[in-house]
Amino acid sequence: MENFQKKLKGENDTKLQIFLTAARLFAEKGYNGVSMREISELSNVSKPTIYYYFGSKEGIFRELLETGMEYGVAFSRKIAETDISAKMKLVKIMQQQFRISYEHSEFSKFFLMIFLTSEHTPFVEDFKKHVRAHKKLLLNIFKEGISSGEFGAGANPDLAAEMFVAVTGHFISLQIKSKRKILTDKLAEEIVELLFKGLNE
Amino acid sequence: MENFQKKLKGENDTKLQIFLTAARLFAEKGYNGVSMREISELSNVSKPTIYYYFGSKEGIFRELLETGMEYGVAFSRKIAETDISAKMKLVKIMQQQFRISYEHSEFSKFFLMIFLTSEHTPFVEDFKKHVRAHKKLLLNIFKEGISSGEFGAGANPDLAAEMFVAVTGHFISLQIKSKRKILTDKLAEEIVELLFKGLNE
DNA sequence: TTACCTATACTTACCGGTAGGTAAGTTGCC
DNA sequence: GGCAACTTACCTACCGGTAAGTATAGGTAA
Numbered sequence: 001m002e003n004f005q006k007k008l009k010g011e012n013d014t015k016l017q018i019f020l021t022a023a024r025l026f027a028e029k030g031y032n033g034v035s036m037r038e039i040s041e042l043s044n045v046s047k048p049t050i051y052y053y054f055g056s057k058e059g060i061f062r063e064l065l066e067t068g069m070e071y072g073v074a075f076s077r078k079i080a081e082t083d084i085s086a087k088m089k090l091v092k093i094m095q096q097q098f099r100i101s102y103e104h105s106e107f108s109k110f111f112l113m114i115f116l117t118s119e120h121t122p123f124v125e126d127f128k129k130h131v132r133a134h135k136k137l138l139l140n141i142f143k144e145g146i147s148s149g150e151f152g153a154g155a156n157p158d159l160a161a162e163m164f165v166a167v168t169g170h171f172i173s174l175q176i177k178s179k180r181k182i183l184t185d186k187l188a189e190e191i192v193e194l195l196f197k198g199l200n201e
Numbered sequence: 202m203e204n205f206q207k208k209l210k211g212e213n214d215t216k217l218q219i220f221l222t223a224a225r226l227f228a229e230k231g232y233n234g235v236s237m238r239e240i241s242e243l244s245n246v247s248k249p250t251i252y253y254y255f256g257s258k259e260g261i262f263r264e265l266l267e268t269g270m271e272y273g274v275a276f277s278r279k280i281a282e283t284d285i286s287a288k289m290k291l292v293k294i295m296q297q298q299f300r301i302s303y304e305h306s307e308f309s310k311f312f313l314m315i316f317l318t319s320e321h322t323p324f325v326e327d328f329k330k331h332v333r334a335h336k337k338l339l340l341n342i343f344k345e346g347i348s349s350g351e352f353g354a355g356a357n358p359d360l361a362a363e364m365f366v367a368v369t370g371h372f373i374s375l376q377i378k379s380k381r382k383i384l385t386d387k388l389a390e391e392i393v394e395l396l397f398k399g400l401n402e
Numbered sequence: 403t404t405a406c407c408t409a410t411a412c413t414t415a416c417c418g419g420t421a422g423g424t425a426a427g428t429t430g431c432c
Numbered sequence: 433g434g435c436a437a438c439t440t441a442c443c444t445a446c447c448g449g450t451a452a453g454t455a456t457a458g459g460t461a462a
Contacts, residue, residue: 014411030320032233036448046413048450053411057448116317116374119231142400151400159391160400162375163368170367173317190360198399199343199352199361215437237422247439249424254437258422406461413454421446428439 015053018043020106022060027109031061031121058122065123068111069130072100080137086145091192093138094168098183101172109176115169131165138164151196160195167191216254219244221307223261228310232262232322259323266324269312270331273301281338287346292393294339295369299384302373310377316370339365352397361396368392 021043025034036057040047054060079092101108114127142157142164151160171191175182222244226235237258241248255261280293302309315328343358343365352361372392376383 012411028321030231030233030318032231033320035446037446047448048414049412051449113318113320117231117314117320119234119318119320120229145400155400156391156395159395162371163364163392163395166368166371167364169371170363174363190357191364194357194360194364194396194399196400198395199346199356199397213437236420238420248422249440250438252423404462406459408457408459410457411455413452415450415452417448417450419447422444424441424443426439426441429437431436432434 014043014045014049018045018050018053018060019064023064023110024106026061026064027106027113030113030117030119032119061122064107064110065114065127068107069127072111073130073133075100076134076137080141086141086148086150087192087196089141090138090164090195091188093141094164094188094192095185097168097172098175098185098188101175102181102183105176108172112169112172112176116173135161135165163195167195215244215246215250219246219251219254219261220265224265224311225307227262227265228307228314231314231318231320233320262323265308265311266315266328269308270328273312274331274334276301277335277338281342287342287349287351288393288397290342291339291365291396292389294342295365295389295393296386298369298373299376299386299389302376303382303384306377309373313370313373313377317374336362336366364396368396 018039022034022039025039025042028034036047036050039060040050043050050060054063075096076093079089079096082089082092084092101112114121114124115131138161139157142151142155142160145151146153146155146157171183171187219240223235223240226240226243229235237248237251240261241251244251251261255264276297277294280290280297283290283293285293302313315322315325316332339362340358343352343356343361346352347354347356347358372384372388
């Protein structure tokens, strides 16, 4: 979390406090379920202080969204560019996502909320682009695996990428709801193994 | 939809209208994103009429939830009890869920919203029980498949059931967001086939 | 050194509008 | 007349946001 806090561009303590409180509350209750009054009280600052730093309710949400998108995008790219098997890439990407969700749970909750929600949240089109890019990156890994002969030629890469995203998000969601640690590197391996070998083995 | 409307216990037109409007709005904007005024306006009834029929905002939500849980539970049970292979059961359950989500899209959206959301919605503990029962049913099908030798002894039934749920919900979610028809019986077959055979074929 | 100015970081008190809900009344049917 | 199914008008509390003010630190001119 230390590195992550530094990611917030040298912001001062008050701004960070508001930021993280808002992330937690939005994740927990949804955008419309959280009032500025509540954020104010739980941050121990006055409401206009929040407006001083973020301009509006949407402003907080936007900054949370942008920060998280920046943070998340670098890791998957790096893994996709390494010279390892397609299968190993998938394992590592899933492991990385599990690790982030475990270590940065409030922020991870926030992101999962946006990914899954039907609630009207601001700037959701930006987020959709981000998700599409991520799916494309996965799709390319699946295609790579087919080209190299690692995955069978009959495998449908679109379907596989979609399933990968579904399963990753779902297990992160389970972790968030759980009191004990569910997400492990081993679980990511098991999931990818099951996707790789199927149920008939 | 006709059968489904009849499911609403011979309710009159006004109540049904409120009900379906609320389902749509809750699904679209989340529980906290929808006001009683909005439901009233879009139902073309006054706000106290809603209170006359449902008692409170939570009352609408509860009735939507209960109705949907009753409706959904019978189908999966019936399929699980038929004398077909475990794999076929999975295909049929997924197909059934796809079909429901396509034919009863507003209500399906409502259910998906609850399944996925982190937003605080009323009565969510009831719903969690429902989801747990559904997972258990799937788990039993997977175990059945392993006992009968249909699935490999190395397959982890808990993991497989969890993945099945994740993928089903995810594709229903894609359908809801999409303008064209995604969910087909064929897609359900493909998904189960991929889970069955894996990527290495 | 002192007085003043500016900028930043905060505050209290307040605004207009809307949230969920209710009291009292109306309409139409039996 | 009674009752079910509706209505208008209203209630209190809360919403996102703002105006005006305060406190403090740093800089500058006299």
